[in-house]
Amino acid sequence: MSDSPRFTRRTLFRGIGSSTLVAGCAGQPARPPVPVDAEPAAAPPLDGAAIGPGPAPLRFTLNGAPQTVEVAPSATLLELLRHSLDATGSKLVCDRGACGACTVLVDGVPRPSCMTLAHDVEDRNVTTVEGLAAQGEPSRLQRAFVEHDALQCGYCTSGMLMSCQALLDRPGQRIDGDAVKRAISGNLCRCGTYPNIVAAVLSVAGEPQAPRGA
């Protein structure tokens, strides 16, 4: 099983190579200007699997349920979740992968869904905060968040939960306070709930994690 989806905006940059990016920032070499919102010219097909520019079918699994949707190639996973599938638990906060509020699990790995193209989860398993509660019953981790007051306004909470769940799911991990802090170091909270999140995760670390889904 691959550790990451095929393309996110970040992996795309990685693929291009940072030297190209730096050169791009310096404005060298000059390229012909491309209108930002122009429809992309037809690119040569990759493996005969080019899609777009219009909406294209996408199949993936969301919280255990198979989904088939028509979605534009430019849409992010977060846009798909929030607008097409009405799964609004994942939040749009910074829209550039800086805050973690949109974190979801893609095949168990935490990803910023604002930086992941929807079509990059083709055939993959996506878990959002809505999928943590089995049959509508909050999970042990979710209950621990409530018991330890690990949330105030609650806007970072979904993303925090996903990062923490990924940590708990990692096999053979000995979880201490530093491990929790590192796991959520990409998740920002403005209310200042971090100490209570650490306490909540430590209270359930080491317990078997209930299966999720549906």
Place this chain on the structure above:
Amino acid sequence: MADTTRVKLRVGFADQLRDIEFELPAGEPRPWDATSKLEIVGKPAPRIDGPARVTGAARYTHDIRLPGLLYAAVLRSPHPCATLGALDLGPARNAPGVVAVLALAKAGERLLFAGQDVAAVAARTPQQARAALRQISATFAPEPFVVDTRTAMEADAPIVHRGKVEERSTEGDEPGVAGGATQKGNVRMSPSQKKGDVDRGLRQARVTHEATYSTQVHTHSALETHSLVLRWDSPTTMTAWCSTQGIFSVRDELAEIFELKPQDVRVITDFMGGGFGAKFGASAPGSRLGFIAGELARQAKAPVALLLDRREEQLCTGNRPDSLQQVTLGATADGTLTAIKVLAHGSAGIGTGAGVGRNAFGIYSRCPNIRVASHDVFTHAGPATAFRAPGHPQGAFAIELALDELAAKLGKDPLDLRIAHNEHPVRRHQFELGRQRFRWDERRKQAVDQRQRNTRMRRGVGVAASIWGDFGRGKAVVATVSVGRDGSVEVRNGLQDIGGGITTVMAQVVAEVLHRPLAAVRVRIGDSELGPGVGSGGSTTTASVTPAVRAAAEAVKRQLDALASKHFGGKPMRWDNHGVHRVGVTKGSLAFAELCKHIDGEAIVATGTRPETYGAYPMKFMGGNSYQIAGVQFIEVEVDTWTGLVRATEVLALHDCGRVMNELSCRSQVQGGIILGTSYALMEQRVMDTRRGVMLNPNLESYKIAGALDVPNIEVVFTEVHTGANNTGAIGIGEPATIPTAAAIACALFNAIGAPVRDLPLTPDRVLAALGMIPARGD
């Protein structure tokens, strides 16, 4: 019938308790005091709305989906100062998905900051709305501008406002701080806070200290951006979903803009993702969100969502102003303060309100001569607005670090200097308690030892104080409590829970009065139709709401008592967690559910409100008749003298908030204040490009806020104070908790390295410059 009742209360704190007698307004329940034995109020209670927030079920304004909902986007001026030439919305009107367009500035209008409203569109998708903005053609004639506060104070600086500017304040501002002002150039001068004769005090001084302290612009950066979803239900009625701290301020603003009756505007805030002072009214401080959403929706004949993006949030929704504070202190040779003088300038951008709070004036009040002047300096930047304890963190930073510098000159312990000049008995108690618990004396010595040994890593400790008032509002809240024939218990009010946890606290109060389990109480809030509430600003929510809720619950209980009494034939009875019982009789019991079946009709419903604040206080807040809240924080920092990096490692926070209503969420509030203050002290700053006049970091990756790894270990100690100020004794904590943090960190850094860093944030370059290892900025 008398309109007052005489009661005896036990008030005070710790071992300083005493009995007082006073007149209560008629109908007001006897206030909970030091003798009250409460079972639910005050105990740690997990949030009852927690499950909705952890499962993703909670719907915030950004999550509202309505049939036919359109999405708005706003074109903003790219120039710090420019006159708008032509504005052509035609191409945007014809862009895909666009349903309505709206000009927000006229040709010839002078636009005063980069981010100001120019035009808006509503389209079927957010992407279409943003794309349509790029079709708008607008010409601007740029004008000279100034974004730097010092430069704006110069005589030949470009003038921001050509006319006189009136102060604008919100429920987030501290009551009673605005005043008459005069204006010269970009400087708007406000009257000083004054006592004694500060010039004479300085002449009497044998030891003086004078220095200038500066603080940065700090943006609220709530995770949920300003957002409003608005639907016209008829030509004269509307429903608005808004991410707000003040539901009724949104209602009133929308009613005013569209000339509607306030009761015809319904505002809903079921959940909101943080405000910190910036979310009052339908609009943002620098953007007419209410007008934009309402007018687009009216034109489009469809509901409109106006959800700002992160960049807009950074540019036009408010911030904490910067400050330049010249502090002059005088003392006698034995360390008695003779004068405190502060001359502060700060920029709220194009707005007002860059004061420095009450710290220098109100905390070390044994000093006989004090003068604090704070003046606004206009710059071409987005307007500031109230931000968690407006003015106070910046004021605390300057006065507290200056006191430490003076103490060093006097050869005195800075904690002794503070205790000697502070009059508030609770604060004195906190200083003394903290000295022991934080091992102050031992740690101060260790810091000196590390300095003398010139170790690479150094630790130091500092202490600073907060001052706030009990601004709980009388008669503002009308709470409703009902008990149904089926035994259901509900409390309703039209206020909002901004994350402080008032939902749960309301349930606790009702559960306490009616002897019900917490889980049996349903709370309905977040809707203007649920009865008058208050805005959550000034740390007033709990103090304003809980007494009204208790009054309503007690009124319901009186009616239940009457039913029970009738059942028991007027014999004496008592309540417990199961229901009502005959006194002294083993068999005469009536379970709560059984009692409710005696209700004639569907339910007993009562409303409650609270009178103006009464009671007795250890010390009053200046210039008013309310209680002064005390708090102090002791903080340890660790400094790497090679890299200049500062980390806050440990905090002991001692705070007074009257009665602690929910120990769990109250502790969270204090932690949150400390973490915000730590972030302000060490990381955050708005960076303006002085050449282009725009913000360089309008995001969350280069505008750095504290993450989990930046947070110190925090211990919170509450000094519970019984005041009899209202019937629950609640006061407030949200703001006081963030006031002293940055100041205490700066003092701890001074202790660690022996040199003051007088500018926030305390970045590595400034620390290394203070250590003499690199030149200071601008040298």
